[in-house]
Amino acid sequence: xxxxxxxxxxxxxxxxxxxxxxxxxxxxxxxxxxxxxxxxxxxxxxxxxxxxxxxxxxxxxxxxxxxxxxxxxxxxxxxxxxxxxxxxxxxxxxxxxxxxxxxxxxxxxxxxxxxxxxxxxxxxxxxxxxxxxxxxxxxxxxxxxxxxxxxxxxxxxxxxxxxxxxx
Numbered sequence: 001x002x003x004x005x006x007x008x009x010x011x012x013x014x015x016x017x018x019x020x021x022x023x024x025x026x027x028x029x030x031x032x033x034x035x036x037x038x039x040x041x042x043x044x045x046x047x048x049x050x051x052x053x054x055x056x057x058x059x060x061x062x063x064x065x066x067x068x069x070x071x072x073x074x075x076x077x078x079x080x081x082x083x084x085x086x087x088x089x090x091x092x093x094x095x096x097x098x099x100x101x102x103x104x105x106x107x108x109x110x111x112x113x114x115x116x117x118x119x120x121x122x123x124x125x126x127x128x129x130x131x132x133x134x135x136x137x138x139x140x141x142x143x144x145x146x147x148x149x150x151x152x153x154x155x156x157x158x159x160x161x162x163x164x165x166x167x
Contacts, residue, residue, distance in 0.1 A: 023167050024053040027142060031161025033065055041158065044068040045082060051163060057093060061086045080107035086129060096134045103129045103150065127151045140165045
């Protein structure tokens with residue numbers, strides 16, 4: 001009987017406390033990205049991401065984007081995708097953040113039938129990412145701008161978009 005009384009008391013106290021805990025913020029969004037390695041914006045892609053708070057100012061970000069495609073008479077058509085998983089921290093809650101993570105980029109080229117060009121080529125690379133960005137906490141809509149350096153600056157990517165705070 002004591003065990004039942006103790007269990008029911010614990011449930012009566014613990015349930016409201018558990019229900020009152022704060023749910024970490026979750027954001028989803030859309031973005032436009034480009035490769036800015038040579039000083040011009042190339043290899044445009046569009047996609048979606050999810051961002052959630054792990055603990056305090058520490059956040060996890062994951063996303064996927066698809067190349068918009070391009071045609072170049074000398075090199076053919078490009079298609080592909082990029083996926084990533086990053087961890088970032090927003091010191092002092094001022095809207096800017098820094099982070100690191102991994103990205104996988106798959107590119108596929110279909111060359112125009114020219115002597116010396118292969119018909120097609122596909123490759124997937126996994127790279128280390130260091131990033132810095134700023135997001136504007138303007139209520140539920142949060143526009144952002146992010147700069148990513150892949151493999152210590154071998155490639156520079158620029159991403160802009162908007163996140164929507166769900167929770």
